[in-house]
Amino acid sequence: MRLASFTGILIVYILTSCNTISNHETSAPVAEVDGQILTIDELQKAIPKNLSKNDSLAFTQNYISRWVKETLLLRKAELNLSPEEKDVNQILKDYRASLLINKYQQKLLLAKHSPLITHNEIEDYYNQMSENFILNEDVIQGIFIKIPLNAPKLSELKKWYKSDKPEDLVALEEYCYQNAQNFDNFLDKWVSVKTISDLMPSPIPNNPNFLKYNKFYETSDSLSHYMVSFRDYHKTDEVAPIQYVSDKIKAILLNKKRIEFIQNLEEELYQEGLKQKVIKFY
Template sequence: MSQKNRIGSVIMSLTIFVFSACNSVNNSVNDEPLVKINESFLTKGKVYQAVPNSLSKEDSAIFAQDYINRWIRSELLLSKAELNLTPDEKDVEQMLEEYRRSLLIHQYQQKLLEQKYSPLITGSEIKKYYTDMVDNFKLAEPIIKGVFVIVPQSAPNINNLKDLYRSDEAEDIVKLEAYCFQNAKKYEVFLDHWLTFDEINKHLPEGINQTERFIRNNKYHHTTDSVNQYFLSIKEYKLGSEVAPLEFVESKIKAILLNKKRLEFIKQLEVDLYDEALKNKNITFF
């Protein structure tokens, strides 16, 4: 039997096992080997536990095959490492201990952040950071506010839609959303927030080139293909290299400020722990 056929047989066996398994599967079945490399075994139970329960039969087989292949490659590399590294190179106890220490410290810091520290970022803090760092918030690409609708060619009252998507009247916007809810394949009424032009452009049957020139010279765009009609209304725009509006970068600034405050909290925690240890004479200098 070829190597490919052997792997296929293993996958078939495992797939049958996964879909016949239940909580009552006994340990002897779980311990049955699927693959052996030198003295290492990959068992049915180990692969079964790795396969997510939400996958279909076909996807489970693909996942299991990938898992087995990755295990094989990992074991082969490990075997070569064991053979070719010197005893000193294979001594990873210190690295493991350093990793353990770092991991425990990180987990403790995260636990404290969750339990004792929920920093609030005010609107004035966000605005001040934006003003102070405004040169860092130049746009890399155009952004727009407006309306974008995709409807099938068979959609009713297309002429009515042609009027509604251009209108600035609040009543017409309500009518537009009601129409789109019933008939549109996709619609975005983004009058109160910015989108990059590329987020719209990628849905058009033929992407628009020279986007900045197009945006400057076109408030409305209507195009079709054999299946759909596409309507774009640009109400506001900012071009690449312009300063991004505060509302467009607000979430980014908030994340920056949150991270900054968390780092400050952790730094202060280290100082407090040090001072407390000195006070309680838990630190001895020789």
């Protein structure tokens, strides 16, 4: 380990102390296992750029250690596996083919496939598959405020956060940006009740009828007062509102379009192959 540490320090010094390294230096061995050699050049290519000297040293020592262990394992495998077990040509051929096909598909996807999903597409899918979007938790739209106990104008704050008037909402936001420890206006998006409850010392009551009969919830600890205004809600086991699942639907539709694109590509290439007579059946 001392030798590896010294070697690592020396290598990092060589790699970071000058911009130009001679061919003799880069071909110098770093470690050897039964005739298999790791050179400075191979190590230099493996080290990520923009690492500090300390990080480079840590990476170097780890890389050398892993290289030695993997080379020892490979040596044992070569000695102990039968010729049939060591014949991996077909596996490598299949793996290479899979990699090349995947790279070509990704290249065409970037060049020709549009990832655009319209709101109408999301809405149509939601309407057709709504039974797949059943809520497993309560969700709400509203306002959350965490405010110091000694904050000014708390009575006005309570009036503003309970009001539906646009001018009161403006006053609320101005006040909270100046005084609140945490302020979240989520009137235009759906948030799980648990997400809001986790921000408070006492969670929102887990009562089936609480959201139905309560529009506000307040609690306190030794330093702060917490307020939640519920403007709308959906209960567990109801169909989720479309805004709550739109990102999930978009991901589903993007994947469907991607699969359809690849299937169409395969069919086009098949028809092209038949036309060009590069396909033969025996």
